[in-house]
Amino acid sequence: MDDTDDTDDTPGRKPRMATMEALSVAIGVSRPTLSRYFQDPSRLKPSTCERIRQGLERVEYVPNFFATRMNRKSTGMIGVIIPYLNDLFFTRLLESIEIAAMRRGYTVIVQCSHSDPAIEARAAETFLSMNVDGALVAPLGNNSDYEVHERLNARMPFVLVDSRPRSMSDVDFVGTDHRQSTSLITDYLCRVGQPPAFLAMPRVNFNAMAREQAYIGRMKELGHEPTVIGTEPIRDDWLFEAHGQGVLEGQFSRGAFTDRSILCVNDRVAIGALRAAARHGLRPGQGAEGGLRIAGHDGYPLCPFVTPALTTIAQDVTGIGRAAIDVLVKKIRGENTETSPHIQLFAGALKVRESA
Amino acid sequence: MDDTDDTDDTPGRKPRMATMEALSVAIGVSRPTLSRYFQDPSRLKPSTCERIRQGLERVEYVPNFFATRMNRKSTGMIGVIIPYLNDLFFTRLLESIEIAAMRRGYTVIVQCSHSDPAIEARAAETFLSMNVDGALVAPLGNNSDYEVHERLNARMPFVLVDSRPRSMSDVDFVGTDHRQSTSLITDYLCRVGQPPAFLAMPRVNFNAMAREQAYIGRMKELGHEPTVIGTEPIRDDWLFEAHGQGVLEGQFSRGAFTDRSILCVNDRVAIGALRAAARHGLRPGQGAEGGLRIAGHDGYPLCPFVTPALTTIAQDVTGIGRAAIDVLVKKIRGENTETSPHIQLFAGALKVRESA
DNA sequence: ATATCTTTTTTACGTGCGGAAATGTTAGAC
DNA sequence: GTCTAACATTTCCGCACGTAAAAAAGATAT
Numbered sequence: 001m002d003d004t005d006d007t008d009d010t011p012g013r014k015p016r017m018a019t020m021e022a023l024s025v026a027i028g029v030s031r032p033t034l035s036r037y038f039q040d041p042s043r044l045k046p047s048t049c050e051r052i053r054q055g056l057e058r059v060e061y062v063p064n065f066f067a068t069r070m071n072r073k074s075t076g077m078i079g080v081i082i083p084y085l086n087d088l089f090f091t092r093l094l095e096s097i098e099i100a101a102m103r104r105g106y107t108v109i110v111q112c113s114h115s116d117p118a119i120e121a122r123a124a125e126t127f128l129s130m131n132v133d134g135a136l137v138a139p140l141g142n143n144s145d146y147e148v149h150e151r152l153n154a155r156m157p158f159v160l161v162d163s164r165p166r167s168m169s170d171v172d173f174v175g176t177d178h179r180q181s182t183s184l185i186t187d188y189l190c191r192v193g194q195p196p197a198f199l200a201m202p203r204v205n206f207n208a209m210a211r212e213q214a215y216i217g218r219m220k221e222l223g224h225e226p227t228v229i230g231t232e233p234i235r236d237d238w239l240f241e242a243h244g245q246g247v248l249e250g251q252f253s254r255g256a257f258t259d260r261s262i263l264c265v266n267d268r269v270a271i272g273a274l275r276a277a278a279r280h281g282l283r284p285g286q287g288a289e290g291g292l293r294i295a296g297h298d299g300y301p302l303c304p305f306v307t308p309a310l311t312t313i314a315q316d317v318t319g320i321g322r323a324a325i326d327v328l329v330k331k332i333r334g335e336n337t338e339t340s341p342h343i344q345l346f347a348g349a350l351k352v353r354e355s356a
Numbered sequence: 357m358d359d360t361d362d363t364d365d366t367p368g369r370k371p372r373m374a375t376m377e378a379l380s381v382a383i384g385v386s387r388p389t390l391s392r393y394f395q396d397p398s399r400l401k402p403s404t405c406e407r408i409r410q411g412l413e414r415v416e417y418v419p420n421f422f423a424t425r426m427n428r429k430s431t432g433m434i435g436v437i438i439p440y441l442n443d444l445f446f447t448r449l450l451e452s453i454e455i456a457a458m459r460r461g462y463t464v465i466v467q468c469s470h471s472d473p474a475i476e477a478r479a480a481e482t483f484l485s486m487n488v489d490g491a492l493v494a495p496l497g498n499n500s501d502y503e504v505h506e507r508l509n510a511r512m513p514f515v516l517v518d519s520r521p522r523s524m525s526d527v528d529f530v531g532t533d534h535r536q537s538t539s540l541i542t543d544y545l546c547r548v549g550q551p552p553a554f555l556a557m558p559r560v561n562f563n564a565m566a567r568e569q570a571y572i573g574r575m576k577e578l579g580h581e582p583t584v585i586g587t588e589p590i591r592d593d594w595l596f597e598a599h600g601q602g603v604l605e606g607q608f609s610r611g612a613f614t615d616r617s618i619l620c621v622n623d624r625v626a627i628g629a630l631r632a633a634a635r636h637g638l639r640p641g642q643g644a645e646g647g648l649r650i651a652g653h654d655g656y657p658l659c660p661f662v663t664p665a666l667t668t669i670a671q672d673v674t675g676i677g678r679a680a681i682d683v684l685v686k687k688i689r690g691e692n693t694e695t696s697p698h699i700q701l702f703a704g705a706l707k708v709r710e711s712a
Numbered sequence: 713a714t715a716t717c718t719t720t721t722t723t724a725c726g727t728g729c730g731g732a733a734a735t736g737t738t739a740g741a742c
Numbered sequence: 743g744t745c746t747a748a749c750a751t752t753t754c755c756g757c758a759c760g761t762a763a764a765a766a767a768g769a770t771a772t
Contacts, residue, residue, distance in 0.1 A: 019758060030721050035760065045719060065485040066422040067758035070727050085451055086657065091441040098468060102475075107482065110466050112454060119458075126463065129421040241661040271661050278663035301442065305597045305627050307634035307663055375728060386752050391730065401750060423728035427757055 017061040027055035038063060069131070078106045078328065079127035079135040081120060083113045087240075087268070088301050089317070090138065093162060096321025097136060104329050106133070113140050121148045128155060134328045138162040141205040157331035159342075161324045163206045172331070172342040174324040178207060181313045181348030182214035182263075185295055186222070188350055189261045192286065193293050195224035196261035199244060199269055202233040208265045211297060215263060229257075230269075244272025245279075252280040259291040261356060267303055267312055270296030274306055274355065284308060284355050293356035297348070308354035316346040373417040383411030394419060425487070434462045434684065435483035435491040437476060439469045443596075443624070444657050445673070446494065449518060452677025453492060460685050462489070469496050477504045484511060490684045494518040497561045513687035515698075517680045519562045528687070528698040530680040534563060537669045537704025538570035538619075541651055542578070544706055545617045548642065549649050551580035552617035555600060555625055558589040564621045567653060571619060585613075586625075600628025601635075608636040615647040617712060623659055623668055626652030630662055630711065640664060640711050649712035653704070664710035672702040 017023040024031040029052060036043050037052050044052075069075045078101050082090050094110065101108045109132060111123030120140050127135050134157035137149060146167055152158050153171055160173045189196040198215045201208045212228060219226040234246035244264060251257045258280070264270035273294050277284050284292040285308050296303065299314025323344055330336055373379040380387040385408060392399050393408050400408075425431045434457050438446050450466065457464045465488060467479030476496050483491050490513035493505060502523055508514050509527055516529045545552040554571045557564045568584060575582040590602035600620060607613040614636070620626035629650050633640050640648040641664050652659065655670025679700055686692060 021758080031759085032722085032761080033720065039760090048720075062481060062485045064426070064758050065482070065487070066426040067727090068760080070420070070422040070426065070729095070758085071760040085441075085447040086444055088442055088444065091443075091447060095441055095468070095470065099470065112451070114451065114455065125418060126421070129418045131421070239657075241658065245661065271658065275661045275663060275665075301595070302597065302627065302658065305601065305631045307631060309631075377728080387729080388731085388753085389751060392751095395730085399750090404750080420728050423757095424730080426728085426759095427730040429730095 014058065014060040017059050020061075020063065023055075023059065023061050026059055027052055074133050074332075075131050076106055077130065077132045078108050078325070079123075079130070079132040080108055080110050081113060081123050081127075081135070081137045081139075082110070083120075083138055083140045084115050085112050089266075089298050089315070090162075092301070092317045093138070093321050096318045097161075097325055100322045100325035104325060106325075106329070115140065117145050117148075121145055124148045124152050127152065132156065134158065134332045136161055136324055136328055139165055139206075142203065157328055159324050159328045159331070161320065165206060170341050172327055172340075174320055174327060174344045175346070176207075176315045176320065176348055177345035178210040178348075179214045179217070180345070181297065181315070182211045183218040184348060184350050185263060185297065185311075185313045186215055186218045188352070189263060189293065189295060189356060190222055190224065192356070193261045194259075194291060195219060195222070196263040196293070196295070197227040197229060197257060199247060199262050199264045199273060200228050200230045201240070201243060201265050201269060202231060202238075211265050230265075240266065240268035241272035241275070244269035245276045246272070248273045248276035249279065252276055252282065257292075258282055261291075261293040261295070264294065264296045267296035267298045267300035267310060270294055270310055270312070270355075271300075271302070271306055274308070274310065286311075286352075286354060286356065295356040299349075299351065303351065304353065311353045311356040312351050313348035314351050315348055319346050370414065370416040373415050376417075376419065379411075379415065379417050382415055383408055430489050430688075431487050432462055433486065433488045434464050434681070435479075435486070435488040436464055436466050437469060437479050437483075437491070437493045437495075438466065439476075439494055439496045440471050441468050445622075445654050445671070446518075448657070448673045449494070449677050452674045453517075453681055456678045456681035460681065462681075462685070471496065473501050473504075477501055480504045480508050483508065488512065490514065490688045492517055492680055492684055495521055495562075498559065513684055515680055515684045515687070517676065521562060526697050528683055528696075530676055530683060530700045531702070532563075532671045532676065532704055533701035534566040535570045535573070536701070537653065537671070538567045539574040540704060540706050541619060541653065541667075541669050542571055542574045544708070545619060545649065545651060545712060546578055546580065548712070549617045550615075550647060551575060551578070552619040552649070552651070553583040553585060553613060555603060555618050555620045555629060556584050556586045557596070557599060557621050557625060558587060558594075567621055586621075596622065596624035597628035597631070600625035601632045602628070604629045604632035605635065608632055608638065613648075614638060617647075617649040617651070620650065620652045623652035623654045623656035623666060626650055626666055626668070626711075627656075627658070627662055630664070630666065642667075642708075642710060642712065651712040655705075655707065659707065660709065667709045667712040668707050669704035670707050671704055675702050 017026060020031050020034050024034050041049050080097055082094055098108050111126060113120035113123065117140055135152050136159050138161045139149060146165055149168060160168065160171050162175050164173045186196060198212060200212050203209055216226040230247040234243055262273060264273050277292060282290065282292050284294040296310050296312040299312055303310040303312050327342055373382060376387050376390050380390050385404065397405050436453055438450055441447065454464050467482060469476035469479065473496055491508050492515050494517045495505060502521055505524060516524065516527050518531050520529045542552065554568060556568050559565055572582040586603040590599055618629060620629050633648060633650065638646065638648050640650040652666050652668040655668055659666040659668050683698055
């Protein structure tokens, strides 16, 4: 650690070079040449290139991340903020984002808000201090401190994903077209059974609100009376599943909604709804005698494995993640030739299974 | 961006100082004084402290992450590698790790292997170049390149979490005591019904193997004949749920295992098993007529919401995450007074629900 | 052999900040 | 009022590398 000659010869291993300087004397080329080798080997004569390559095979050297990033105009890093981790929707989104970014040669720095606006703000702060090339943010919801997003947006290439605060309508955004997706499944439910009621969530999430609005709008277009339940929180630390189950158990035990179609704001709520049905001896399904049908929204990976298998709208998570990175990278590279703001909405795909 | 005076006076906002130098002239103290203010304000005279604080309120300044980290002996960062994200067990583990690290004042850098040893290796490389103070690794499984872990272990404080390769038995480890947990549920299943069969996974995961072995051992101790199924992969890109469902559907359609207790290697496999049962009209459960019971392992958050609610062993994810950070931080601070290696195993807790 | 071009090396400076040593300041004791 | 200790602040160098310019070394053509 304190070797003055910047090397560390642990027996049995390759000698480790701590600095590029030490590496250069070990290989026998100058340090600037090495620097250029690491950035773009093609700018060196092939023979020199080969000599360096062979030298590198005989020692262990990994360039100092901070020193390299400090001077370069670009850090090659993209900051990603997601609201919480314990939701497979977001993990799949994150996965597609990471893979897409990796392909483009960027290092992704993930920060999770853990449902806490203060942590979200700190994450933004971290990105600013790390000079990330750009930021991809899935906001927390109504609790978010928008100034945080605005500051990021003002200081670096910035793209919102998944959910978009009303106040940030002029910011680039990639997500699902909830009007389309909700209409699609509303239409389907109207076609195969009674017009659905909507099992909502407390208003803490923009997508939830967007879907609720889309449901109401579509129902009216179809000449049906919209019915929304579940906007009141059951308890404070609610999980989506517990919320769905709690709301519906309340209704079922009053004998309400036992023979209707129920469109849930998302799959996790729907899984709770299925649970409530099961506990009340109800069998929701396509050909259900009672007429109870339950559908979700998102394409949660577990939908095919619950009983009955959950009919839902699958969001194109992979497409969204990839597109978000595409837009962000374009902004980073200054190839922003398109209309501004760039709003890209993906269509949802109907997945008909057993539950509706 | 190219301001030579290191400031940026965007109208309507606080003037932004790009460097500590600029900040120092703006406030009227020397740069090193500022430096010490940010590291430990108590080392400054209260009056100076107050002057700086007031100055900071009138401008916007965030110190450069790289520059600060480059010289400090400690970067204040902990690297965490997890094998994949699309599993709520790992997201919960990660959550508890992040919260624990945050409390200790560390910044967590998460890298996900995405089931790919090459990505895992690159993540380790990143940690080395970033000079993280220590690394917490949940290894990929049999596919992992152990040299990667060994290198990290040799070069920085290092702790394995969740799963431990056989070849790394001398490395600090925090995880669940699978002998205890598996025995606990095996005993329970033997007590309430027929001795269980074990629905395993292909041997790609150490915990899966450990549980399988624990099951076999415990069954023999109890004088029962162990039965293991599901060690052959159904298809290549198998999901855990699909694996459980596939294996059991094969058995059920041959009329096998329809009236036995089945202990699944984990909850995701068990959810697939429940699905298989449902598709064959079977109703696993505590007082099941046919005698079919299905139990899992892990404490997957969805267990209470599937039908029937899944009986399982809950791992103490929060405890594991917190303990792992504790050990790692101790190693980082050189307070490693205990026996080496530090092996810390947490007990699992039986969660009796409906399915068994 | 000389001129021209390409490649590499030398040299030197910059990045934003940490840290040790030197300098300045203050307060208490005489 | 001076001296000294104690503390506060500044000066200065260093970190590991990027980058630019100038000088040197090869390579190729004439």
